[in-house]
Amino acid sequence: MQKTLFLTLIICLFYSSKVICQNLSLQIYGINKIENQTIDSIGYLKFHKNYTSITNEIDSIQNKLYKIGFIESTVSEINKENDSSYSVKFNLKTKFYTIYIYYDKTGINTDLIKTVSKKVNPLYFELPIAQIERVLTFLNTKISDKGFPFSKLSLANIKTSPNGIIQADLVVNSENQKRHINSITIKGYEKFPKSFLKHYLKIKPDQTFDLTSIKKKADQLNNLRFAKQIKSPEVLFTKDSTTLYMYIEKSKSNMFDGFLGFGTNEETNKLDFNGYLNLNLVNNLNFGESFGLQYKSTQGDQKFFQADVNMPYLLDTPVGLDLQLYIFKQDSSFTTVNQTAKLNYQINSKHKLFSGIKTSESNNLLNTTTTNSISDYKSNFITIAYQFTKPQYYNFLFPVNTSIFLETGFGNRKTSVTSEKQTQLNMDVFKIFNFNQKNSFYLRINGSNLVSDSYFENELSRFGGINSIRGFNENSIFATSYIFINTEYRLLLSPTIYIHSIIDLASFENKITNTKEKLFAYGFGFGILSKAGLLKLDFANGKTNSQKFKFSNSQVHLSLTANF
Template structure:
């Protein structure tokens, strides 16, 4: 009996507690049906756990009505209808749709106001009342960007007449405009200071603008030899502003080599070719780069090329590019090409060049049975432009787009002759990312030498892994050529990808009056290993009117290692 009584007491207590914790409901009315519809449009919360929550919701409704333009709205009261229902009533009164804000044009730049209002006058501007809050935030942000990070603003002396709502804009700047007084690099203490001034365009005495500074320091990730560890920080003291930039030095040296092999059509023997390409960047903490290339082709052709880039000489925005290239064709001729260019880095993506190129070619044959090979000297004045865009989140393809355009005008001197010439070159590629795994790669590469006469030893040589794939390295001669490389790429994961190969080319040889179309087809894959990026390419090349032959296939293996 006692047990039953005890159970009944527990059940009663639970039911009583449930009744005590029941939800309260809130219903809000206006003085008219129209006002009630306006209040209902706020979609206020009508279920609450306690009376304190009801009061907070009523206050929230009143603030929302104020932001809508009912600045004189009045809460008549909150009534308890029964144990679980509360009602509240408002009188909305007049709604103001616009506000006239008076300002001091010495404290606020009218050009800033024109970004938020279409009606800006010498001493006032007009805003929709619903846009007041975000407009004040915008004006304050612009004031901060102009070196006043601690400025505050408010609307004061709010008043009305019969038709309009008016207020005064008050800006309180307690301090003088802030400028960057000191810059401290954390993590990479030997970071080249010239890159701060000319590449990031951050320097002392610059007006302090934190948002703009963050945009500029993000460009550290576009450098090959450094990246940003974390966002910049600022230390404000009474008399100075110190900017802290966090960066680290990254692996920027690379070694690139490939081995290619295929069957010689004449001897039916397996032949090998390849090259070594070494690039050293920023080893002296100056931002400099040094390159060295040696290439040996299966046609008994050898290429040696070296170059150095020195950016921001003497702390100026001007840099220098120097290059030397030696090409030898078996025992037929040698060609030595020297170039010197000055470049100006417009910003992180754009660069322009101006320079001079000198070429000397020597005929090595003792008795010249080939009238199309001759000794000559040529000099060109060159102009060039480069655009480079990176995608640093992709380890396999860190560069999204690259465009290089060059034009040169000069002359060639041979035995008792001097002839004007001009050259045009384009080398560009871009990647269209469909999603995280699928992308298309397009590259256009071409050159044109314009001259009245031509020598064989001055023609362009192309073909191979860095040109139209499926052909022997540098086996094709042209006075004009253009190559289109396309790949469909599928990334299996962040370290492995496979791709198709579809290459098209067109070239002209004015010496032999040849005009030819070429095609290359194949596939390949790449694997990012601890040693570097290993690539395998299989391609077959054919001319427009020749049949497809497996014996013409070329296999290329390459390894790109960063250290």
């Protein structure tokens, strides 16, 4: 008895599951074999959960047939074969391949039509049937971008002919009045500098309304350090006005950077320390301005102070102003003071041009000297520069993907007895090659060249250390010209931790001492992003071409960059 009951339950469960899971089947066919092949080539869903799904599938097939040229196709009533099977019959009729669309030149520009059709006549243009929907959508978008956001395109007076050609009239329905931006409202960061809307994003009142262009321009907000877009722009239309709403959030853009380096002094065989501080304040007055302050004390009793001020879009013009003061002191040998004033013009969010003047004055602090390598002088240069920046702000560790800075200066240097023409060339370029989310390669090329008939030690370029070629003391190398290459293979261990290799190469020339040398540095490092900022540690060993590897020449560089 129990066995019989058990078998009965199994049968009931099996049967009920079949009923619950049973699908409705649909069979679609044409009036002949060729039509059946056409329908099968389109493909359709044969099994459905309910009757509504069947009717939706039939409508979908008919729309697909219309798009490929069977615009006169008809469908029979749905036939119920049994409780779970349905069938329907299509009559595809004639297939049309080409449509002649007649248009009015006052409603749509002929040049615009030529972008979508190769066969344009004064009265009509030709299109393959399969392209009708795509082309009408494209034309409507272009008309909308010209300040008519409510424009609609449709085909009327459709006529067919036996030779597979359709004729139709293009009807353009749009507002009589062209839409312009009447006002712009900022939400979230109400004190966002309006000059950046006008000159950086190039969005301003009375501009022709083009929502596609506005959204692309608004995305450039993410290229700014002090602001970002939190929501796509929205538009409020009234009968006689158009109001654009932009959603912006203020970002933490102030930065404090510092590092501590230490290594063994070859002369005293003692541990030497050097340090570096960098403070950068951005947009604290809500004008997009920036102020930078740097101070460095390095091995060899070198000290330098630098202050930078950037004021964009002066007096609501597209021109900005950059000012810089640079003071360098080499122990008790000399001091050099550089002053720079540049006007800048931001072409767009990535490209920037500079032009200005640079003056230098250096004083020999030695009371007596047996060499002419250090001398008092004054110099003046006219400078021209170009900057390109491509950000990747989705990456908190490496927010800039590509940076290019090129500068040249033409001027002269005067001493108490001579005057010489000089040329300065400077380059700083880096690029991050992202292989995938965890692996990337960093490449930086930096170079400088001073062209002159004679040289003084106190006007030479100085490099070496964590911001140039690692494994060497800060600013320990003097050169009339140099170029160095930094490379790092980076492996992301987590969103906030990475490790990297260090392979640096450099070549420099000092025409005062008739020295040409190649430098190499090898090592490794890591970075950790915490609430306090980005902590980086680099361990590198540097050597010249003629030196042998010595572990005692290794340098450890620590730096901390904090945003607030």
